[in-house]
Amino acid sequence: MAQYFRKNGVIYGMTKQGKxxxxxxxxxxxxxxxxxxxxxxxxxxxxxxxxQHCLPLLIGTVEALQEAEFVEVPVGEECKSIxxxxxxxQTLMEGGADRQSVIVNLGGGAVCDLGGFVAAGYxxxxxxxxxxxxxxxxxxAAIGGKxxxxxxxxxxxxxxxxxxVMTVVEPAFLETLPQQELLNGQLxxxxxxxxxxxxxxxxLLAERDIRSADIKEVARxxxxxxxxxxxxxxxxxxxxxxxxxGHAIEVYxxxxxxxxxxxxxxxxxxxxxxxxxxxxxxxxxYCRWLHNLVTPPHYTLKDVEQMLPLxxxxxxxxxxxxxxxxxxxxxxxxIDVEVSDHEVRDAMLKLAR
Ligand SMILES: NC(=O)c1ccc[n+]([C@@H]2O[C@H](COP(=O)([O-])OP(=O)(O)OC[C@H]3O[C@@H](n4cnc5c(N)ncnc54)[C@H](O)[C@@H]3O)[C@@H](O)[C@H]2O)c1
Ligand SMILES: [Zn+2]
Numbered sequence: 001m002a003q004y005f006r007k008n009g010v011i012y013g014m015t016k017q018g019k020x021x022x023x024x025x026x027x028x029x030x031x032x033x034x035x036x037x038x039x040x041x042x043x044x045x046x047x048x049x050x051x052q053h054c055l056p057l058l059i060g061t062v063e064a065l066q067e068a069e070f071v072e073v074p075v076g077e078e079c080k081s082i083x084x085x086x087x088x089x090q091t092l093m094e095g096g097a098d099r100q101s102v103i104v105n106l107g108g109g110a111v112c113d114l115g116g117f118v119a120a121g122y123x124x125x126x127x128x129x130x131x132x133x134x135x136x137x138x139x140x141a142a143i144g145g146k147x148x149x150x151x152x153x154x155x156x157x158x159x160x161x162x163x164x165v166m167t168v169v170e171p172a173f174l175e176t177l178p179q180q181e182l183l184n185g186q187l188x189x190x191x192x193x194x195x196x197x198x199x200x201x202x203x204l205l206a207e208r209d210i211r212s213a214d215i216k217e218v219a220r221x222x223x224x225x226x227x228x229x230x231x232x233x234x235x236x237x238x239x240x241x242x243x244x245x246g247h248a249i250e251v252y253x254x255x256x257x258x259x260x261x262x263x264x265x266x267x268x269x270x271x272x273x274x275x276x277x278x279x280x281x282x283x284x285x286y287c288r289w290l291h292n293l294v295t296p297p298h299y300t301l302k303d304v305e306q307m308l309p310l311x312x313x314x315x316x317x318x319x320x321x322x323x324x325x326x327x328x329x330x331x332x333x334x335i336d337v338e339v340s341d342h343e344v345r346d347a348m349l350k351l352a353r
Pocket of ligand 1: 047048049050053054075076077080107108109110111113133134135136137140141142143144145146147148156173174175176177178181184
C-alpha cells in the first residue's frame with residue numbers, strides 16, 4: 001500500500017522496498033515455489049561475463065528459472081542506454097511477456113540499473129528481482145530501488161525509484177569476480193560502515209579477506225537507510241560520503257568508481273578533522289589502510305582547479321556552495337556541511353602524491 005511523506009512542501013508517494021534474501025540462491029529457490037510466483041514467466045538479463053560465470057549456478061540451483069528466457073546485453077556501462085532498453089522491451093514483446101512476467105537481473109550494478117529501468121517501463125511496471133553478482137551491487141547498487149540509464153552524455157540521467165521485489169545476496173558469485181571489481185566493492189563497504197557502524201568499520205579495516213557475514217551486514221545497513229529515506233531527501237545522503245570528491249577524481253583521472261570514492265573519503269575525513277573535530281588518529285589510520293590498497297593519485301593545484309567545477313556540478317552543490325557529508329565520529333555522519341573552495345583545494349592537495 002502506498003504511504004506518503006512530506007518534505008519541503010512536496011508530497012512523495014512511497015513504494016514498498018523489496019525484501020533482501022540473505023540466504024542466497026537456495027533461499028531464492030524456496031521463494032519462487034510460493035503461490036505468488038505460480039503464473040510468473042521469467043526473463044533473465046545477463047551480460048557476457050555473467051552469462052558465462054553466473055547463469056549456470058543460478059539455473060542449476062533455482063528450478064523455477066530453468067525454463068526462463070534470457071537476454072544478453074553489453075558489458076558494463078554500455079548496457080545503460082535507451083537503445084539497449086528498447087531492445088530488451090522488443091524481446092519481451094516478441095516473447096509475449098505480460099504483466100505476470102518477471103525480469104531477473106543477473107549482473108553487477110549496470111545490469112541491475114538497466115533491468116530495473118526496463119521493468120519499470122514495461123506495461124507500466126512489472127516485477128523484477130535483482131541477483132547481484134559484483135560486490136558493489138550486493139552491498140549497494142542492487143538495493144534501494146534506484147534504476148537508471150545514461151542519456152545525453154550524462155550518467156544516470158533518466159530513471160525511476162522502482163524497487164525490485166527481491167534482492168538475493170549470494171556471495172558465491174564473487175569467486176570469478178576480478179580483483180579490481182572486488183576492491184571497488186570493498187571501498188564502498190568501508191564507506192557505508194564509516195557513516196553507520198563504527199564496529200563494522202573497525203572489523204573491515206582489520207580483516208584481510210571480505211567475509212560473507214560482512215557483505216550481508218553492509219547490505220542490511222543499506223536496506224535500513226533506504227527504508228528510512230527511499231527518495232534520497234535526507235538521511236540517505238550519508239551514503240554519499242566521499243562521493244563529492246570521488247566523482248570529480250573519477251571523471252578527471254579515470255580511476256574506477258570505488259577507488260575514486262576511497263580516495264574521496266580521505267578528503268572527506270581530512271575536512272571532518274578540520275571542521276567537525278573528528279579524531280585525527282582516525283584519519284591517519286584510514287590513510288594507512290587505504291594506501292596499502294590504492295596508490296594516491298598524482299595531480300597539482302592546476303588539476304584541482306579543473307576538478308572544482310566538476311564538484312560544483314554535483315547535485316550536492318547549491319548556489320555555488322559545496323555541501324558535503326562529513327563525520328563527527330565513525331557512525332556519526334552530518335549531511336549538507338558547507339565547504340568553501342579554499343577548503344576543497346586544501347583537502348584535495350593533501351591527497352596527491
Ligand atoms: N542504483 C544504484 O543505487 C546504484 C548504486 C551504485 C552504483 N550504481 C551503478 O552500478 C554500476 C556499477 O556497478 P558494478 O561496479 O557492479 O559494475 P558492472 O555492473 O559494470 O560490473 C563490473 C564488471 O564485472 C563483470 N562481472 C559481474 N559479475 C561478475 C562475476 N560474478 N564474475 C566475473 N565477472 C563479473 C561485469 O560483466 C563487468 O565487466 C554503475 O553503472 C553505477 O552507476 C547504481
Ligand atoms: Zn558509489
